[in-house]
Amino acid sequence: MSTPAGLYVHVPFCPVRCPYCDFYANPYRREKAEAYAAAVVRNIAAYPAGLPVDTVYFGGGTPSMLPPPLLGQMLHAARQRFSLLSGAEITLEVNPLTATDAALHAWRDLGINRLSFGMQSALDAELQRLGRRHTAAQAIAAVERAAAMGFSNISCDLMIGTPGQTGESLAQSLSVYTALPIVHISAYLLSIEPGTPFDSDAVRSALPDEDGAAALYLQMVQGLEDQGFCQYEISNFARPGFESRHNLKYWQCVDYVGIGPAAHSCFGGRRYAVPPDLDGFLHAPRQQEVTTDDAPYTPEERVMLGLRLAEGIRQQDFPPAYWSELLRRAKPLEQAGLVLAEPERIRLTRQGFLVSNSVICQLAE
Template sequence: MSTLGIYVHVPFCGKKCGYCDFYSVCYTKEQAELYVEAVLRNIRHYSDISRTVDTVYFGGGTPSLLTAEQLGNIIAEVGRSFALDREAEITLEANPSTLTPEKLAELRNAGINRLSIGVQSMSDAELKLLGRTHTAERAVRAVREAAEAGFGNISCDLMLGIPSQTPESLTTSIAQLAELPIQHISAYILKIEEGTPFDCGEVRTSLPDEDASVELYLLAVRELGRRGFGQYEVSNFAKSGYESRHNSRYWKCEDYLGIGPAAHSCYGGKRFAVPRDIEGFISSPVQPAEVTDEHPCGFEEYAMLRLRLAEGLALADVPEHRSEIEKKLPPLIKAGYVSFDGERVSLTPEGCLVSNQVIEMLIF
């Protein structure tokens, strides 16, 4: 039977960032304890010792607000309820402000072996605009202390298209990040989500325009590649061998089980989602879940997700659609949006910027 990934949504934040649309609530110690009990209860509910779990991912929110003991208890329950691979990749998203040498040592002992640190920028002015609680110096210290604590697989988030961001400030951020002991960078273009505090005229008018955002993204691709971080997905870059194994599940239509309010799953032949409601999650014997797709990973979804990866879509994997796709390729190749070696179709960096439109033209 295929391996399984487990995603745990930790919906707590010390402070909500103005651009964030992910589900989160204000952290309290009491509610966090009830939440962890519910997570353990749900892991036991889905127990299947025949399934080997080789990735666990704590996302949020700010998962690093949980104690190392709480995180360790969740990992231990995964090990009791499933066959936990001894070499499993176990990732924790973390805010630099929550990491201390003592906490990092405890996290290592709890079983966390990969950190995803929300740096976002190495410019204090840009961090202030984003409403982050850390400075660039604090982010550097967190990364260095993580490496000293024994973490050899560290990812940092980098945001593109921040209000007032320039090519020069982005280049500086990339250069400073690349000097740190990290192996992976996730680089996202800031998107204004409806209903967030950033969804206002003042912020929108201060964002780089479309041409400037294109320039920033292509600059990031070039500069990260030059510094040894190869692009393996639209927004993800890694040193060789350090691609995120858990996130790769999503793009390869592999099974993953989501636990927690707002968590999504592709498990048991269906896609389902848990409501964005921590009280409902805590009070229910088993997390409520709504089926969102009865038959996931059909051709369209498979092709769409594969095209997000740098390795692209192998036409041998979709033989019944090969001729149709090949007919659509010439104008996209001429425009510089895709490349084709006779077997694989992949997006160019320019194509990544309009990936939705390109993918729609190819497969729908």
């Protein structure tokens, strides 16, 4: 394998479930967390020794809830089993309320070098409507503590199209975010997931309509780029050189290993998923892995994933006949202002990103 793989560890614990979230998570229990860390270590040991890895990502859930010694056990296992390359990017998703001085010290000492804060908004009213337990001031203080502690690669999440959000309130959040000591912003349009508390007519009636959401998205893109955060993916912005190396693997069709209940992988020539079952994961000698695709990285998949990136897709990654067909399909989309089609590259425009699913389906059909 020419490009190092990524390691994703899904931590299935949360203090409370946000009303918009459908990720797999369970209430935190210390004994369950200890058994979970041991199961992760056991599963890391089942992968090929010496596998080159240059990114580790603890997602969830709320990984920052875990006591640092448990995070340390898992990182130690990864270092022992894999060839964790020098300068590897090691990310921890962080709830601002968990970022105490002691925790930040411990994370830094473990070698974690990238923090991704679930901030979501810089306005208390919006945070309350989203069911977040932290205030804007608490999130800001947590980010500033992390920077003072020496973390130089900090990301914050921002949600747009949320209940009651306006162009004015978004501008206020953007002003706060871009003044923080951060180098990356993941900005998501709120989607209503079936079965969540937000899956109700009352919530939908408080959301901006399609045109309103599009206007907020374009305002966000322009506002972030004006402050030096370049859009490199539909929902991700970074100062130059601080793109998420781990997440780029997903969109650039690079192998990654997922460990933990509800984790996904693309490794060894197949895609597979672990069932969202914490007890099953804890008690199995090795996690159950259900194949979801036994022939990944097809040209169609490379189109679907690659067009999420601002740089788009390149001629060199496709068979000549397939590329010629892509250019043919792209012509009417280019005339509509949705893509830029060059002989050696196809990429979405800012307007194309707004309707990316439709555009990508037309190109990859």
